[in-house]
Amino acid sequence: MPIDRRGFLETAALALLSQATTPAFARDAHIADGAGRRVGVPAKVQRVLPAGPPAAILLYTAAPDVLIGWTRTPRPDEKAYLLPDAADKPEVGRITGRGNTANLEVVLSHKPDMIIDAGSTTQTYVELADRVQAQTNIPYALLDGKFDAIVATYRTLGQLIDREERCNKLATWCEQTMRTLRSRIDPIAADKRPRVYYARGPRGLETGLAGSINVETIDFLGATNVARGAPGGLAQVSLEQVLVWNPEVIVTLDKAFAESVLNDPAWASVDAVKARRVYLSPRLPFGWVDSPPSVNRMAGLWWLAKLLYPTLFPEDIGALTREFYALFYQVNLSDADVAKIMSG
């Protein structure tokens, strides 16, 4: 049953007018999204289509029941850390991002009440959102996917899908985590901060440059990204350059690289390898440092903070992991689960 937009707007306008007398359950007809666009929201949100992987994770944590499906079906090892009903939802593909343009018929076939994207809020994505919204008549909200914006993003999401209480709870957790971490890290002098190399790819020679979304967790923790010299996204570097940078810590996503680098003679002279400070990021059900860049990185903040500043963060990472997974993914972890997650 497609929504009649005009009828809906009239109802919403009436609701607005009556708000003075019945404030408790009334919803605004329009809400500003992460890009400052005014998005009309339906009175009832039961089916929400995520436009990309970060939006899918965000929606799952906020309201798994309204998530229509995944941009990529979770693999069996990932499903173990998600609610079974939500994990089994169908694959809906990516709507936007990376040059894909929306297939509007597919969008309509999922009968969404609303489409949510989380990520870049640049002009390209604003225009894509406007276009899809104009052609389908389905409200399309673009949320800011930047790490620093996560608290605001959750609050906006709560208003958009009418789950303010839950989203505020998640936002508060993120806010407290970020405030706690910042307050302990901020006093550290610049020269006392660890110099970190973020290694991707099977040989660890892809890295995130200054301002890259891939290194936001590292940046947030006040560590010095050794590849910060040039702005940009991901780039390839040579091992010779890594030797020049000589990082104290290596953070990686790639298991094969993490295992081989400690015994690789070519890497042997790097300080991080000498001190065995090479850390493989957990990735179940979603990557903790990056990949995809969404709220999953919030768990990675604690994990990485403890590794970068062991003396400053005495918290038990196992307990924190349980807390994060219980609150955000709504699953209770056993000790074995935690161990499996930590092993990368």
Place this chain on the structure above:
Amino acid sequence: MTRRISGNVIAVAVLLVGIAVAFGVGRFPVSLADVATALWSRLTGSPSGLSPSVEAVVFNIRGPRVLAALCCGASLAIAGAAFQGLFRNPLVSPDILGASSGAALGAVTAILLSWGIFGIQAAAFVGGLVAVGAVYAVGATIRSGDPILTLVLTGIVMGALLGAGVGLVKVLADPYNQLPAMTFWLLGSLSATTRADLIPLTIPVVIGAGILFALRWRMNVLSLPEEEARALGLPTGVLRLVIVAAATLVTAASVAAAGIIGWVGLIVPHLARFLVGPDFGKLLPTSMLLGGGYLLLIDTLARTMAPIEVPLGILTAVIGTPFFIWLLATARGSWS
């Protein structure tokens, strides 16, 4: 005679200077003197007195990379020269029969399946061989018309099909992990070359280049019109198959090691022809020398220009295009 000597003297001199420069520069401060000390100590077994980092750069990072660049450049150039002769066309490059497209599809598929480094390189190598094998098989079954033209056209359409396959795999890839890895691979780079990569690179290259080198005099006959070549008693069909196989072997091996690097196989044979003329007896060795030197120079630029790597495929195109135009303008007479 004088032309041949001077051509090869120039090629060898350029190559030697290139090797010296390549060994002596890089992001990590290791001078040519350090390199010499390290090599001398390795040869004599005496302690070098250098730090382990310096030795690691010489033997594990810069050394293998310099050798791989030489090997890949020589391979692409000799394959390009052989194909240009075989197809009697100066605009042919080693990927004319789909070797690069097949290797690309193999590599991106391996990245999609999260295979390791060895798997990606093996998939690229096999993909290149299978693609050219398929093109040759299809071309050989079509009996009508000029067999060489049929082969080239089959190569072009198969290359387009394989390119579509690469596009499909990229669409299916995880945009946060696999897609960047595929993009980097498709742009070509030697940044991750290690000593272990040299063996799977050099064995096929030595075999393939050895065969081409041995056949260099016969290639002159192949560049004659078909009837004339047959009249000279040469089994042109068999000879063509052997040349395609050998050139494909070297191309696939270098693409597997370095990713997709265009232009080298197209430009270098022209430069070699400019120096020594169209006789394959002289053209092939000169192409190899120049190709090795050329890619070494490009790779030295790629790893020293900036802290990040500049993909080789981009540099070869940026340098190759104006160079090719210059060649067209100045060296037209040296073809045929």
